[in-house]
Amino acid sequence: MRLAPLSLVISLSLFTWQAHGQDTNTVSSIQAEIDVKQSEFKELSSVLDKHLKQEKQLQEQLELLRSRSISLEKERNQALDAMNDLYRRLIEDPTLNISAAQARYQKAISDLQQNKDDIDLQLVAIASHRKDIEAIRVSKHTLVNTLESLKQQKNTARVERLRNEFTREGTVEVNHTVNCKRTETLAACEQRGQSQGLQKATKRFMDQIFANITEQRVVEPKRNMSGAQVQVLSSHVVSSSFSGQGNYNTNLSVTMRGEVNASRLCNLLNLDNSFCSDYGSAIPNVYQPVMNATYNEPVVRFKDNKNTPSSTSMVTNRDTVQVNTPKKERLFQLTLRSNVRDDEVYINGVSYGSTRLDVSLPAGNYDIEIRKSGYQTYTRRLNLKRSQTVRANLRKETISKSNVNQPRSTQPSNSNTSSLSARNLASTSGMVVIPAGEFEMGDLTGNGLANEQPVVKKILSASYAMSEKEVTVAQYNEFVAETSYQTEAESGQGCAYYLNGEPVWEASLNWKNPGYEQKDNFPVVCLTYSDAKAYADWLSEKTGNEYRLPTEVEWEYAARAGTRTDYPWGNDIGNNQANCGWCGSEWSNSSPAPVGSFSANRFGVYDTVGNVWEWTQKTAGRSDVAIRGGAWNFAPTLARASTRLILATDFRANYIGFRLVRER
Incomplete structure (x- = not known):
């Protein structure tokens, strides 16, 4: 029928519906705050542009005053010569009138002194203007972090709202x-x-x-x-x-x-x-x-x-209608991920294949092992009470530097310019060779800031050596112990730390006491550009090789390591792959991690994503410097390979460190 x-x-x-409304209000309120902060950022950018134009005008006026000094100096010398000539003639002719020459000389002296005073006033004005610019730049980089943090909060709220709606x-x-x-x-x-x-x-x-x-x-x-x-x-x-x-x-x-x-x-x-x-x-x-x-x-x-x-x-x-469901032993999904391929997963001694692995298991205790030749075995005792994800970070087994092969360039290189052997170039402990090549520098994915544009093709015609890890507390301590060097934080107003979206200065903070518990293998922080450069100069003198901070081009090329994505592993930050704010590591938003706690990129360089911002080499003719790489208390979107923040050279904070390159 x-x-x-x-x-x-x-x-x-x-x-x-009421809870849903609250979720929507949460997302809307965060978006409203984002809009306010974006407006503030736009206004701050406009103010900074205005200040930079004014500084340029002040510099141009200073150059005019300096050029005028040359002319006035010449006039003074000519007036002096003329008056000296009249004095010689006055000996033979006492009736000679020299008042005009005296007046000319007096005016030349007065004009020259006035011009010097004007130069001094101009220098004071420029210095004051630069302080304002530095303050605006610090406000901008903290506002950028606040904005990116709000975007993180908004996305989290969107997920929670959707979960509640379902x-x-x-x-x-x-x-x-x-x-x-x-x-x-x-x-x-x-x-x-x-x-x-x-x-x-x-x-x-x-x-x-x-x-x-x-x-x-x-x-x-x-x-x-x-x-x-x-x-x-x-x-x-x-x-x-x-x-x-x-x-x-x-x-x-x-x-x-x-x-x-x-x-x-x-x-x-x-x-x-x-x-x-x-x-x-x-x-x-x-x-x-x-x-x-x-x-x-x-x-x-x-x-x-x-x-x-x-x-x-x-x-x-x-x-009534009663729905009965089968009574089965409840299973939980265990998801296993690792940072390497072709590994092998063992659960309670039984091989389950390689990651990525998803397996359903009843509640209980499990011994997890993830193995791969050439890597230290990852082990974990897991009490499975709910479905969860385990992300294993396999580290390479320690081997002698002399046995490390030079990384291959991602682009063809000129053999005449890259003939220096990797063993000689990276002879100093902790250095890796970055091969010659070319890359596109800047925001390749459209996720970046305005100062990451335009994208520019860069060519590095020769290989160079770079610190595989950030300079540590122990390494900097060796320098200070040998030279009695005093950092600017120790002799000045201390070091800044991040509080409620703003850098706050604390006089007691410095590289020895950064405001969190640190060990010798932590990256050294609370250093100015000059403090980092002083270490490089000392190391150069001590070893006979020339060390310096990397240029922005060298830094980004090494950080990208042949990739075109925001991070070495892709465009998503993932979870527990780096130490940055809200990145899922045990140090996120708490402190830097010991250097090398996460996997190196393809060139063998560690911590180019997060941990601490790193100083780069100052460009000729500029008074400010770019820092790169993000930090443990900054949003993941600011730890991208192309992100750059501009700061004054005397700024220091407990989230800024450095690494070095070695000249050929």
Whole structure:
């Protein structure tokens, strides 16, 4: 018998609109704050541009005054010569009038002195103007970090809002009519009608959830990837009846709650998965409508019943519909990732293949090992109580520097300019060879700041050696112990630290006491450009080789290591791959990490992403300097390979350090 047309009346009331409204308000309030900060940043940029133009004008005026000094000096000398000539003639002719020559000389002296005074005043004005520029630049770089941090918060709030929108509760009333088949009993027809009504109710409930998602246009195209489910909290028959034509009509009231695979929320919103790292739990074993491939309708699956040949059954009476689910041992998903390829994963001594690996396991203790030849084995004892992700960082086994081969260039290089052997070039401990090559410098992905444009092709015609790690506290201490050097933080007003989005100066802070607990293998911080340069000069004299800070071109080329992405591993920061704010490491937003705590890039250089900002070489004719690489307390978006912040050379903070290059 053909099914009669279905009659479906839906009454849907969602219980969590208030919470949804709060989530939306949170996202909106963060966006409003972003708008305010962006406006402040734009205004600050405009003020800085104005100050830079004024400084240029002051410099031009200074050059004019200096040029005038040359002319005035020449006039004074000429006036002096003329007066001396008249004095000689006055000896022979006492009646000679020399007053005009005296007046000329007096005026030349006066004009020259006035010009010198004007130069002094101009220098004072320029110095004062530069202080204002330095203050504006510091405000800009802190405002940039505040902005990027707010964007992080907004994305986190977007994920939480979407999760709450998926997990709403609501009640659906379904009025459903079906024709009973001649071959089925009334009880079977009743069960089928209620089952189909329940299926339609869950589908409509899920449709309503997707229809009311705030970012529905973003999420809807990925609906089939959402892992969204429906949990039936309760269901009862409001009324039911049989008609004389063999129709069964039932009115169901179903209370449901949505469920979502929270680890997929980031993909739905086109966000980096790091924003969903807190949502590691699997969905509980609840009622789930399975979509019918032909009609795109949910099929409700129930517990097996021995009394029926069908694999579905429903326990019913006149008032309730009870959904029974199979009782199974609960499994949790264990996701294993590592920083290398072709490794091998062992769980309790059994090989499970290589990462990336996803495996479902019951709760309990597990011994995890991830092995790869040439790397130290990663081991961890894990008490699995919920679904979670383990990210292993395998470190290369320590080998002699003399056995390290020179890294291959990512671009063809001139053999005449790169003939110096890697062994000689990197003879100083802690240096690696950066091969000759070419690259595009600047914001390649469109995620950067204005000062990262335009993208420019750069060619490095010769290889060079660079510190594989940032200069450490122990290394700087050796320099200070030998020279009794006193840093500017120790002799001046101390060192800045980051508090509530602003650098705050603390007189007691310096490289020995940066405001957090540090060890000898931490990167040295609280140093000015001159403090870093003094170390390079000392090392040059001590070793007989010439060391200096890297240029911006050298730094970015080494940081990119042949890649075109924001980070060495891609355009997403990921989780626990570097030490920056909200990057998921144990040091994030707390302190720098010991140098080399994370994997090196393809050139063998560590910590070009985060840990501490690094000074670069000052460009000729400029009074300011760029720092590169991001830091432990700055947003991940500021740790990209092309990010550059401009600071005065005497600025120092507990998030700025340095590394060196060695001249050929």
